[in-house]
Amino acid sequence: MSVGVWDLMELVPMRCRWIERLRHCGKTLLRRQRRLIRRLKKMYLHSWRSDELSMLVGAKTTGATPLVIACRNGHYDVAEYLIERCKADIEQPGSVTFDGETIEGAPPLWCAAAAGHLPLVRLLVRAGANVNSTTRTHSTPLRAACFDGHFVIVKFLVENGADIEIANRHGHTCLMIACYKGHIHIAKYLLSLNADVNRKSVKGNTALHDCAESGSLHILKMLLGHGATMDVDSYGMTPLLAASVTGHTHIVEHLINVEYGLVTRQQRIDALELLGATYVDKRRDMVGALALWKRAMDDRFPADGSEPIPKPKDIPRIEAYDYAVEPSDAQQLEELLADPDAMRMQALVIRERILGPAHPDTSYYVRYRGAVYADAGRFARCRQLWHHALDMQRAVLPPLSPLTQSSLYSFAELFSYMLAERARPPLRGRIVPPVTFEDIDPVFRKALSEIDRGMALLDSKISIDREHTLTTLQRVLVISLHLAALMAKLLEEPECTEEVSKKIHKAVYSLVKLDIKVRQGRSALHVACSPEGGRARGAAWGEAACPALVALMLRLGAAPDARDADGNTPLHLVCKLNPCPAEVVRELLTHGAHIDTVNYEGETPEEILKSTQQSLSAIVNPLKYTTLKCLAARTVKNYRLPYRHVVPQCLHSTIITH
Structure with missing residues (x-):
């Protein structure tokens, strides 16, 4: 039923x-x-001696003590027990994660304040915690509370002696972070305590800059009411230009209001023109951009008979921008609207003129426009713009800058994409042009030039973080090797002429002869034979070790028996790959690599292969690459025979390597 x-x-x-x-x-x-469980834990811990308890509560798990973990996660009863019964050190810092970012050296009070746990903050302060303790980046608990808008905690900390003017390592104060995050109540409270409204960070920005970037008009008005001034940062940016770059029209309109008299006529013109460029690139609003540029033009040539402010005439025309020239009157502006491409080039020209090549946004939007052209299949225009951005970066940025690395990496990705698309059937009739040596070579030469600058920096007497410099140098080397691998693959194509072949050999030889050493003392061939040689930033670039590139480097004189800091040869590193590329192994052995060379751990390439469940005999015939000299050296080594005064000196190194 x-x-x-x-x-x-x-x-x-x-x-x-x-x-x-x-x-x-x-x-x-x-x-x-x-x-x-809590009762059982307490009963268990009560039986421990004080020295044992101290050792237990001071121990770290994943970089954090029990007290730090309890404060981060808001476990009041656990924290109270650890402090009062176990006498945990309330100042012992640890590592905690907030929003995916690891904070090193964070004291318990900082963790509780950052996470917004007011009862825990009160508990720690009552127990005598230092309210001005800092993390490794010099961030205080007060600044942590300001970051996420925990107003009650901010007020409590200040009432208990927290210093509102302690800045982090970047020079950002509590007022700056409250303004940037838009926490109006905290900003108002800090201003009532006479916080320094015009204090500058390491890069020269003030709270007014942060407010203009975040777009909070109410806080901006408060800052101006407390005497905030229009200072410039290290890039020459005023808060007005900062608002124009980020596209906060309401901030711009308030600051350029003639009644307030905050800015000059020239500053107002620059702000309107830059805001128009932001409308083009960020909002894709051509009509809105044109209206802003017209207002700027009216300010340049006022109808009341005031002295005009024409645009600079000595600005060079740039090929990457199609030799675009800025309009000098309203009629020329009107004509721009009929040509969207011309509008986009105007935005780039204006941004470079006002911000200058050193500002990150200048090169960013040039690269962005190039990427848009690449998506539309206009690869030549993309490369043209990206070369201009790369040249700007190399001219003004220090060696091995992350921005320069990013531009080089984008070129490598573009060429890889073009090659991959050519191997597939055309999609909707879209034909991708071939990648030629002439496309890759200019980028490759700029990458090698960046490596040269990095090596010079390492050799100089300037105080630098050597390990960090070696890491960034290795990243540029990986990109250079990828570009070299693309050129090596061109040699395999039937249409590769003898002239192009010579150019490719000459280009790759310029990399080999650098004799570069990066992290762990690895050579360029080491890196080419390691997983890093085929991947960067987690993105796969095809093979882990490109056989064509390794073969080319060996023919051009790269040392197959070079050792890194761990005694590994390139063959050792190749054998660590799973699966191990057989072609690369054969190329290394053919060019003189020893099949039985041991690293400083006493491992041969064959033993490394076995550890990854692979077999050397499945790749090559070991007997083919084993010489009588190798067998003799292994015999001497295995049986520990005395050889110092028996074997000629020239053979000692052979015995040691085996």
């Missing part, structure tokens, strides 16, 4: 009530279980 619809409707709420009862019972049992 089937159940009717009305019967089902009566059963559903009954079923839901039972589910709710079961869920409630489950929660009650879970709470009881947790209370029981």
